[in-house]
Amino acid sequence: xxxxxxxxxxxxxxxxxxxxxxxxxxxxxxxxxxxxxxxxxxxxxxxxxxxxxxxxxxxxxxxxxxxxxxxxxxxxxxxxxxxxxxxxxxxxxxxxxxxxxxxxxxxxxxxxxxxxxxxxxxxxxxxxxxxxxxxxxxxxxxxxxxxxxxxxxxxxxxxxxxxxxxxxxxxxxxxxxxxxxxxxxxxxxxxxxxxxxxxxxxxxxxxxxxxxxxxxxxxxxxxxxxxxxxxxxxxxxxxxxxxxxxxxxxxxxxxxxxxxxxxxxxxxxxxxxxxxxxxxxxxxxx
Amino acid sequence: xxxxxxxxxxxxxxxxxxxxxxxxxxxxxxxxxxxxxxxxxxxxxxxxxxxxxxxxxxxxxxxxxxxxxxxxxxxxxxxxxxxxxxxxxxxxxxxxxxxxxxxxxxxxxxxxxxxxxxxxxxxxxxxxxxxxxxxxxxxxxxxxxxxxxxxxxxxxxxxxxxxxxxxxxxxxxxxxxxxxxxxxxxxxxxxxxxxxxxxxxxxxxxxxxxxxxxxxxxxxxxxxxxxxxxxxxxxxxxxxxxxxxxxxxxxxxxxxxxxxxxxxxxxxxxxxxxxxxxxxxxxxxxxxxxxxxxxxxxxxxxxxxxxxxxxxxxxxxxxxxxxxxxxxxxxxxxxxxxxxxxxxxxxxxxxxxxxxxx
Numbered sequence: 001x002x003x004x005x006x007x008x009x010x011x012x013x014x015x016x017x018x019x020x021x022x023x024x025x026x027x028x029x030x031x032x033x034x035x036x037x038x039x040x041x042x043x044x045x046x047x048x049x050x051x052x053x054x055x056x057x058x059x060x061x062x063x064x065x066x067x068x069x070x071x072x073x074x075x076x077x078x079x080x081x082x083x084x085x086x087x088x089x090x091x092x093x094x095x096x097x098x099x100x101x102x103x104x105x106x107x108x109x110x111x112x113x114x115x116x117x118x119x120x121x122x123x124x125x126x127x128x129x130x131x132x133x134x135x136x137x138x139x140x141x142x143x144x145x146x147x148x149x150x151x152x153x154x155x156x157x158x159x160x161x162x163x164x165x166x167x168x169x170x171x172x173x174x175x176x177x178x179x180x181x182x183x184x185x186x187x188x189x190x191x192x193x194x195x196x197x198x199x200x201x202x203x204x205x206x207x208x209x210x211x212x213x214x215x216x217x218x219x220x221x222x223x224x225x226x227x228x229x230x231x232x233x234x235x236x237x238x239x240x241x242x243x244x245x246x247x248x249x250x251x252x253x254x255x256x257x258x259x260x261x262x263x264x265x266x267x268x269x270x271x272x273x274x275x276x277x278x279x280x281x282x283x284x285x286x
Numbered sequence: 287x288x289x290x291x292x293x294x295x296x297x298x299x300x301x302x303x304x305x306x307x308x309x310x311x312x313x314x315x316x317x318x319x320x321x322x323x324x325x326x327x328x329x330x331x332x333x334x335x336x337x338x339x340x341x342x343x344x345x346x347x348x349x350x351x352x353x354x355x356x357x358x359x360x361x362x363x364x365x366x367x368x369x370x371x372x373x374x375x376x377x378x379x380x381x382x383x384x385x386x387x388x389x390x391x392x393x394x395x396x397x398x399x400x401x402x403x404x405x406x407x408x409x410x411x412x413x414x415x416x417x418x419x420x421x422x423x424x425x426x427x428x429x430x431x432x433x434x435x436x437x438x439x440x441x442x443x444x445x446x447x448x449x450x451x452x453x454x455x456x457x458x459x460x461x462x463x464x465x466x467x468x469x470x471x472x473x474x475x476x477x478x479x480x481x482x483x484x485x486x487x488x489x490x491x492x493x494x495x496x497x498x499x500x501x502x503x504x505x506x507x508x509x510x511x512x513x514x515x516x517x518x519x520x521x522x523x524x525x526x527x528x529x530x531x532x533x534x535x536x537x538x539x540x541x542x543x544x545x546x547x548x549x550x551x552x553x554x555x556x557x558x559x560x561x562x563x564x565x566x567x568x569x570x571x572x573x574x575x576x577x578x579x580x581x582x583x584x585x586x587x588x589x590x591x592x593x594x595x596x597x598x599x600x601x602x603x604x605x606x607x608x609x610x611x612x613x614x615x616x617x618x619x620x621x622x623x624x625x626x627x628x629x630x631x632x633x634x635x636x637x638x639x640x641x642x643x644x
Contacts, residue, residue, distance in 0.1 A: 051532075054536055056532050056535060056536060075540070076535055076538045076539055076540045076541070077538040077540070079536075079538065080536065080537055080538025081538065084536075085533075085536035087532075087533060087536075090529040090530055090533055091529060091530025091531070091532070091533065092377050092528050092529055092530055093528075093529075094525070094528035094529050094583070095528070095582070095583045096525070096528070096582075096583060096584075100584075104525070104526050104529075104537055105537065107522065107526060107537045107538045107539065108537070108538035110522065112518060113518045113521065113522065113586065114521070114522035114525075114586060160537075
């Protein structure tokens with residue numbers, strides 16, 4: 001069963017033991033159907049926020065409420081059945097077959113001594129199919145490429161059947177095709193009434209898929225809004241610097257801003273083929 | 287990229303049957319040699335009250351040998367189980383009770399207890415008498431406490447952010463082993479003038495299966511059984527630890543509880559083994575390692591198989607050394623170091639490419 005997928009963090013503050021401020025008064029809220037992309041430079045507090053929301057790190061101040069209950073008051077199993085965490089990579093590489101690895105996502109649902117019911121196996125099969133891993137189900141995880149392993153992590157979260165996804169840089173080692181498919185998968189999940197918070201460096205994928213973007217800078221939310229509101233020169237330049245060019249892509253779903261790393265704001269874009277077109281300008285899509 | 291071995295995954299039921307047959311063969315061979323009258327099988331059944339006893343002294347000889355074989359099998363199983371718990375917990379195939387100082391902690395605990403009960407005298411051996419009555423329990427309790435303390439110290443030193451790196455684990459083990467060996471040596475030096483006491487402590491250092499009694503077997507098997515009771519509560523969880531502690535926590539594993547249970551179970555089984563037979567190295571390293579190559583990394587099969595495999599391993603070693611070396615009985619601790627040391631060097635040699643990346 002899929003739970004509600006509502007999470008709220010209020011005035012989250014955290015310092016590392018070195019004294020560096022990681023989170024400096026962050027408010028965050030996600031409801032069913034939301035896909036919030038958290039973007040920002042390295043060290044701006046994105047991954048720390050994800051760990052705090054996941055209940056893996058206790059913030060110095062502030063509280064996280066998941067589906068109406070304080071996340072720290074939930075047991076590990078309760079948390080896992082409501083919220084799936086997709087890490088960027090694993091601290092170790094389990095020496096298991098892909099199917100068994102994905103079954104790990106069902107842990108909170110398993111019976112005594114890891115006994116699993118038919119619906120657990122079905123959930124795993126579905127997750128493997130949805131991530132194009134069904135043909136690799138019996139291979140060892142170590143035999144997969146970096147991108148395939150990334151998809152195995154997504155498959156495991158899918159099998160978990162949680163209402164909320166917290167995803168840390170899901171496209172790091174994926175090719176362009178699978179980057180889009182990873183985001184499509186997350187967007188599909190959100191369309192079924194679940195919600196996702198995705199930490200990413202890819203501003204254009206965020207533009208394409210996010211219902212909302214939060215721009216982080218030095219532990220604070222520098223800007224928050226729709227892609228059109230955030231991916232603008234006057235918002236991004238104070239955070240990322242001047243080396244970006246901005247444009248707008250006309251898509252069937254409406255105009256979408258895009259940002260490319262090119263150190264000349266006067267660069268002009270011309271898109272080849274396709275039904276839409278692109279325009280660039282100093283202001284970008286606003 | 288590191289070269290990966292192709293795992294030899296063999297059927298678990300076949301391995302279980304083979305190990306059980308080997309264990310039974312080991313018990314039979316270990317108890318039957320040199321009997322002058324009657325069949326050893328009758329003697330074994332008699333010791334369970336299922337047949338007429340053999341004429342004396344054969345029944346007594348058989349009973350003493352049975353104690354020795356049961357202790358050997360129990361100690362081997364307990365050490366291997368302890369190693370399998372520690373390797374799963376530390377996510378590291380090089381962890382074992384002896385390498386990371388758990389056995390040494392246990393040995394020091396035992397030595398302190400021997401010192402408290404006043405030596406390894408007849409009262410202690412028989413388990414009778416006012417001072418001796420509680421001695422085996424006291425030695426086991428101290429061995430357990432020593433093992434537990436050592437495991438926690440290593441975990442505390444080597445773990446950082448839920449991750450235990452191989453070098454920090456091994457270095458913590460070296461440091462702890464050095465400290466504990468120093469403390470044990472100081473204790474031995476202190477008791478040098480008391481021959482009985484010195485001999486008793488030295489016996490633990492070498493490890494022995496001589497003069498084992500029914501209560502030794504009972505103690506090690508009880509410790510092993512208690513430790514094994516935790517398997518259903520940590521096996522799947524330890525599998526999920528492979529991706530890191532934080533990942534396991536996010537999947538719903540109560541990581542603190544699992545760590546505590548696994549450490550206590552590892553310390554209990556290693557502690558009981560050391561309390562009855564002294565420090566025996568490498569069983570806890572070699573057996574889980576071989577089983578992992580044979581059957582894969584699932585702790586649901588690895589942990590129970592470690593008990594069986596460890597039992598067969600130490601019992602076979604003991605029986606073999608008695609058959610081949612005859613009268614010049616070698617202490618099992620010495621034998622295991624002679625066998626296990628080269629095996630550890632072989633492991634390091636085989637993994638040297640992987641280690642370059644550490």
